[in-house]
Amino acid sequence: MPASDPPQSLFCFHMLAADKVAFPEHFPSFLYEKALPDPLQCAHLKQFGQIQPVPVLQSAADRYQLLGAYGLFTAIKAAGGREVLCQILPRSLPPSQRFPLQALLNLQALQVSPVLRACLLQEARLSLSEEDTLALLPLMGEKGQPYVLRELLSLLELSPAALLALHKGGLTRKASRRLVDFSWEEQELLVHLITTYQIGGSKQQNLIEMLGELRKRHQKPIQAWIGRDLTEEEGHVGRENAPQHLHKLMQSLQEQCFPSLMQAEKDFHAFVRKTHLPAGASLAHSPSFENPGLELCLEFPDTETFLLHWEAIRNAYCPGRGAAPQD
Secondary structure, eight states: OOTTSOOGGGGOEEEEEGGGEEOOTTSOTHHHHSSOOOHHHHHHHHHHOOOSOEEEEEEETTEEEEOSOHHHHHHHHHTTOOEEEEEEEOTTSOHHHHHHHHHHHTHHHHHHOHHHHHHHHHHHTTTSOHHHHHTTGGGGTSOOOHHHHHHHHHGGGSOHHHHHHHHHTSSOHHHHHHHTTSOHHHHHHHHHHHHHTTOOHHHHHHHHHHHHHHHHHHTOOTHHHHHHHHHHHTTOOOTTTHHHHHHHHHHHHHHHHOHHHHHHHHHHHHHHHHHTOOTTEEEEEOGGGOSSOEEEEEOOSSHHHHHHHHHHHHHHHSTTSOOOOOO
């Protein structure tokens, strides 16, 4: 057998009793055990049975540790399955082979969930050198850089609620990095707020940044700014009025976090209303009012209309510049 071929022991498949298979010791199993099984996956199991093996590592004489397919395993157990078809990796498999193989066996789930990537890296670094641990990152679609490793491992400091939201996609990775600075109680409140109002993308980051700034400035927990909103409005936020509630909350935080900027914004809108701009015209200020300049935008339906008005506009703005352009 050529040296590059995998050993035959990697192709060892057996039906194992489900109670002999368990999550790794430090794995956040609540990501799967407390979540409802995927209904589509359950339907496929009922119709076709288990068609994909669950990768496991033999951890003792009669005990096995899950290496992937966590959702499939919990779905089988939820469906009442007593036996699980497993691909068994031997205890003799060196870590330098085991962890890259585990990454490949669990590749689809790893690419979706940064929490799973962090869990695998946390376990791998206990047995591998930093160089070999970094080599796992490209297998997961990450840059093989130390800062990426540190960033992913720091995610495991999040509260269980934040980890679950990040794993399920309700919390963005960029926003979750900023959550690490908050207490677990504050993280859970923020995650509850984000999921209640279905806040996505950059708004998550803006919300966390503003609350972090207010907390730092006033030395008060974030409950001082959002606790009342949740207490009074939870249960009354439907799909129709959630955007209005969110807009009101974000505007309130912006006014408290950036009072001068918000006042300048209000004064500018009042000024624009007084100008009585015609249809097709708009006035904009510089970003964050960093300078007093204004930008006037005029819309024309076609080039003929533009040329009709251009000479008057140019003479009003820059008199004495010459004749208007010709066709």
